[in-house]
Amino acid sequence: MSKQSDITKRFLLSAKHQEIQALQHLSSNCRTVKAVKDMIHQLQRERGLSNVFLGSKGDRFGGQRQQQITASEACEQDLRSLLKSLYLGQHDNGQSMRLLSSITFALQGMDHLPDLRNKIAAQQLTPLESTNAYCRLITGLLDVVFEAADVASDPTMTRLLVALFNFMQGKEYAGQERAWGAIGFAESHFDSDLGDRVSALSDAQQHCFETFENFADEEEMQMWQLQQSSDTATQITRLRGMIQSLASGGECSAELSEIWYDIATQRIDAMQSIEEHLTDRLTDQATLRIQQAEEELRNHEMLIASLNNSPPLTDTPITMLYDNTVKGLKGAGREANKLPEGSALSAHKSFYDLIRGQAQRIEDMADELSAARQALNEQKVIDRAKLLLMQQGGLSEQQAYRKLQSSAMEQNMRLSDLAQRVVSRVG
């Protein structure tokens, strides 16, 4: 009578070991994401203060800017120590090349923050140049969060990371909107170009927050709805309306600059609590999943020990070969997805149920993962399709975007599906 071979049992355990290993990597990445989120928040504050400092020719926010630099530097030190301890300990850290590469790129920028700060202190940069430099670094740091989400193998944690990434991206667009608005109000007028930019950033935020809402839990949703109906939100909406009417001509008082900056800052600062909530949930979930998987490993080991001592009960072994729920000959029909009831209880049945259950779980996970990753990649794919059209057709960013939009309308497709097709044609 045939029995399970030793190698089959060892592969079952090895798969579980690797699941635990992957969860531990994911847990490290969650710690990185939390530290990156803090760093980005400090940089967003520093960017805003530097902007006003440059715009006022050094008259305003000089002291606050210095204080902020001290805070940013402390945060950067924490991030660097964490990165070093998490990823540079062993030669083979088992992490993805893409994650490590995104960290390298962000570090490259951080290495040159002292130079950027010196140039700002010496008024050698325009507010726009300074803003752009901070934006590039923040984009680089957001990429680290993106990669952490993209390589995550646990569906629940991937969903959380997708919610967090989109929220952080939305918050960053809010910061960029504040910067353009500050520039316009400081110059006391908005041309239609500037008006377009501000409204493009407001649209981009909406898209990010919608995706966040699709993946957030109830508590975070309530926090977000509260912020959406706050006084600050009402005032932002009014100021946005003002910008759009100014963009069609007319001047405004330069004092509005300060009001805009304060309100926008209040809104951005409030967003921090939701980021905090999401990263706390991530950390908890990582701990929980590792505990679960370790518990499962212990159960597997016990089952295998008992399997070695108990002979099979029936003449027909319990195997995938005779399991009607397993896909076999096409057209022969199979029972959909139901695990086989079969035979009496035995260690052999439990062993087979385990293996079959794992295969089934992986198939189910694939659906959830692919839905979350699709949401994560949508914006990237649209951006890449836009860039392709710019390169190939010599179009501007706006023209490229409009071309994508109208093709999607014509072909009755979602924008992201069309973008995927544009991008795939290259591959």
Next chain:
Amino acid sequence: MSKQSDITKRFLLSAKHQEIQALQHLSSNCRTVKAVKDMIHQLQRERGLSNVFLGSKGDRFGGQRQQQITASEACEQDLRSLLKSLYLGQHDNGQSMRLLSSITFALQGMDHLPDLRNKIAAQQLTPLESTNAYCRLITGLLDVVFEAADVASDPTMTRLLVALFNFMQGKEYAGQERAWGAIGFAESHFDSDLGDRVSALSDAQQHCFETFENFADEEEMQMWQLQQSSDTATQITRLRGMIQSLASGGECSAELSEIWYDIATQRIDAMQSIEEHLTDRLTDQATLRIQQAEEELRNHEMLIASLNNSPPLTDTPITMLYDNTVKGLKGAGREANKLPEGSALSAHKSFYDLIRGQAQRIEDMADELSAARQALNEQKVIDRAKLLLMQQGGLSEQQAYRKLQSSAMEQNMRLSDLAQRVVSRVG
């Protein structure tokens, strides 16, 4: 003046180390895929012979079947030794849980091959039951190839694996078509159900071979076109036509059974040469890519050594912070994709170019990988959507498929895009 920190350099090297590590895992997986392909081929032969053996009540192919079992067993031993040496050597083998789990499931079936063979020898199974058992095991082994393709991180190798998986899947459908055809011819008639099954398998083959063609190189295409225009192909087409006209009523001579079996076997055996070609290319490519990456690592190390000895040349460091090709403030415009020309040649410029180039390469790779993975997953997603409709709507497989097809037509979408949407709604 700010310089690159030590940690940035170490992360750059670490990313390259991990790329090499991932390529070595991929190279192991290619060896597995090659051994799995051989095992599947032996099982396909054994399935065919067992089928005729059972159909003839043990009169025919008894000796050939025994010989084939010996060959299958030798092949299985090779596969088992390889799997053991590749994946069970160290506790943390860095492989994906999904790949290891698919191997576990296939091993579970292989463990019970002796029982299956005993039952066939004792005529305890119908040809259909026996065929179905072999099909389940082969499906399990094909899943191993699928997972190896899905976790591959190198675009060229992913494309090769997608071509190979689809070709192997197509060959397996050809084997299943042979089985249904043999059953029909042996009974001297085909009902419309059986006719439908044979034509569904012919459609499925076409779909697989089309995907193979999209990812194959010229040499493999020529081999395939030669097979497509061979006498065997012409005869298969004629016999398929005969089956469809028999399905609308009418009897045929039982001798046709033998002719059908021989021709179908010739066709399937010929396909082996293309599989061989693809796996050889895979092995070569794996070796090449590892060599390249190791060479790159050495260059990186040399560059970093020279960087430590040469002071920056200019006042403005070469950094992503000031690089117009890096995405920064939305609406500020950026140069599309072109790497910065900037400044004089220096180790600092080379270092930055390296980091920037790597980030760019990863972005480009993402497009290629996503196109290949999409092609890989299309059929799986359609299968999953079908299964969902069967469970939720109590539909048969055929009804579920027709429902998907008609919804796709109505909404003017590709079948696989629609299936993705059906499946994602669950997540």
